[in-house]
Amino acid sequence: MLPLQSEVLLPERIAGILGLSGTVGQIVGGLIGAFLIANILLIQTAVAGPWAKRKITAAFTDRIAVNRVGPFGLLVIVADAVRLLSKELVIPEGVDRPAYDLGPLLVPFSALLGFAVIPMGNGIHLADPETGAVFAFAASSIASLGLVMMGYASNNKYSLLGGLRAIASNIAYEIPLIVTAVSVIIFTGSLQMSEIVAQQTDPLLSVAGVTIPQWFAFVNPFAFVLFVIANLAEVGRNPFDVPEAPTEIVAGYQTEYSSVYFVLIYLGEFIHIFLGGALAATLFLGGPAGPVLPGFVWFLIKIWGFYLFTQWARSAIPRLRIDQFLDIGWKGMLVLSFANLVLTAVIVGVIA
Amino acid sequence: MSEWIAIGALALVAVGIPLGMMAVSAILRPSVPEQGKRATYESGEVPTGTARVQFNIQYYMVALLFLVFDIETVLIFPWAVIYRPALDQGVALSTVLLPMLAFVGVLVVGLVWAWRNGAIKWVKSPLANRQKTERNA
Numbered sequence: 267m268l269p270l271q272s273e274v275l276l277p278e279r280i281a282g283i284l285g286l287s288g289t290v291g292q293i294v295g296g297l298i299g300a301f302l303i304a305n306i307l308l309i310q311t312a313v314a315g316p317w318a319k320r321k322i323t324a325a326f327t328d329r330i331a332v333n334r335v336g337p338f339g340l341l342v343i344v345a346d347a348v349r350l351l352s353k354e355l356v357i358p359e360g361v362d363r364p365a366y367d368l369g370p371l372l373v374p375f376s377a378l379l380g381f382a383v384i385p386m387g388n389g390i391h392l393a394d395p396e397t398g399a400v401f402a403f404a405a406s407s408i409a410s411l412g413l414v415m416m417g418y419a420s421n422n423k424y425s426l427l428g429g430l431r432a433i434a435s436n437i438a439y440e441i442p443l444i445v446t447a448v449s450v451i452i453f454t455g456s457l458q459m460s461e462i463v464a465q466q467t468d469p470l471l472s473v474a475g476v477t478i479p480q481w482f483a484f485v486n487p488f489a490f491v492l493f494v495i496a497n498l499a500e501v502g503r504n505p506f507d508v509p510e511a512p513t514e515i516v517a518g519y520q521t522e523y524s525s526v527y528f529v530l531i532y533l534g535e536f537i538h539i540f541l542g543g544a545l546a547a548t549l550f551l552g553g554p555a556g557p558v559l560p561g562f563v564w565f566l567i568k569i570w571g572f573y574l575f576t577q578w579a580r581s582a583i584p585r586l587r588i589d590q591f592l593d594i595g596w597k598g599m600l601v602l603s604f605a606n607l608v609l610t611a612v613i614v615g616v617i618a
Numbered sequence: 619m620s621e622w623i624a625i626g627a628l629a630l631v632a633v634g635i636p637l638g639m640m641a642v643s644a645i646l647r648p649s650v651p652e653q654g655k656r657a658t659y660e661s662g663e664v665p666t667g668t669a670r671v672q673f674n675i676q677y678y679m680v681a682l683l684f685l686v687f688d689i690e691t692v693l694i695f696p697w698a699v700i701y702r703p704a705l706d707q708g709v710a711l712s713t714v715l716l717p718m719l720a721f722v723g724v725l726v727v728g729l730v731w732a733w734r735n736g737a738i739k740w741v742k743s744p745l746a747n748r749q750k751t752e753r754n755a
Contacts, residue, residue, distance in 0.1 A: 275620075275621075275624070276624075277623070277624045277627070278620070289623075292620045292623045292624070293623055293627065295624075296623050296628075297627045297631070299624060299628075300624065300628035300630070300631040300632075304628070304631045304632065304635055351642055351643040351646055351647070352647050353647060354647050354648050354650060355643070355647055355649075356656060358656050358657065358658045358659075359656045359658065360658070360669070370636070371633065371636050371637075374632065374635070374636055375629070375632045375636065378628065378631070378632035379629055379632050382624065382625040382628040382629075383625075392624045392625070392628055393620075393622070393624040393625045395625070400695060401625075420669070421658050421669045422658040422665075422669050423669050423671050424659070424660075426670065426671065426673065430674075430677045433677070433681070434676075434677050434680050434681075437680065437681065437688075438680065438684070440684075441684070441687045441688065445691055445694070448698045449698075451695070451698040451699060452698045452701050453702070454702075455699060455700070455701065455702040455703050457695070457699060516659065516661075521659055522658060522659065525643055526640050526642075526643035526644075526647075529639065529643075530636050530639065530640075533636075589740030592676070592680065592738065592740060593738070593739075593740070596729075596733075596738040597733065600687070600729065601729075607694075607722070608719065608722060611701065614701070614702060614705075615701075615705060615714070615715050616711070
């Protein structure tokens, strides 16, 4: 079986294959590795966005979705990509020009950047800085900036409200998200992603010859639930999709975007869902670890599991009202996450 | 150091891919300028007034509250990293835990104050309050 994590990171391995060394090797290896990782994500998003989302929603609402083009309708991905990219770009009057164009760029940028530190198994790991966990959260937070830029620059009242709501929701749920992640850091004593994954391979207990690994979702299920809920709010899916809220404010910050900008916003949102899943997998579900199958496959299973969960929630749960939404964030999740942090610290302190 | 080169490379790619998509789209898409097409969407009506409308003060209050707690989370990270190694090296529990408990406690007192003060309670306009139905009251 392949080792879960290799000591050699992806850029170095590519540089080794190409026979390059030194700074040139690092730069070339880094670029090729980054390109590979970005493409892995683009493929996931291409399957998730135009195809899987429709199929899942259709299954929940007892319909048949796309099934005309190709096997299982899979070629609709190609058709949709061409269709969306070849739409006319309508730029409304009075938009704030640089911000209007930069907003849709920032959203996929931040989501892709977060994947730099995520270990995907089988040595597919671009970079492993000591501050990995913090970096991933910091990178994924840049998206809020893009959302507020889009909302403000669109010259549309719905967009402005959507941008404000996006900011309010991101900041309200970011603190529970990070504080819950900190309760994992207390166990690991390290922010390095490879170290966090390595610690979760330790056995927790053995039941009838089956060893259950020390995944932090098993060690602290309460934190895992909090993390997943906060994550759902961060990626803006039901029941927390107040920033878009199609029945209230049209489409929120993306009302005035068409053509390639619309594609970029959607791309960014889907990569964000996968980034949320990847963070949950790395911090709580042992990263790419799993029996029998190779690590990368397990990693994909885990992030797709989170994606399925978001789509399930989208089909099953009604949207919260904005005041309820902020109440749950500030009065519920925040308090619970701090309670979780303090309790974890006390329990670790007493046991250790 | 090489880690940050790789991250920088991903940052380049993450800008490059959207730019590439924009270039492809620029080649593919038509341009059909028309009267009224560029009006902003306002449910089919002609847009009235400026788009930069007055909005609920609540967003501002919540943002202020966020600043406090965001800085708190940043300060909690170093503590969380050294917490277990320090315990393993035999530092007393009270020495590692109590300062952070006090720090979190101060902020929780702040949160309780904001809560009771109504800073995180959603403000309704006087108009919306007058239109309250019996059920909401």
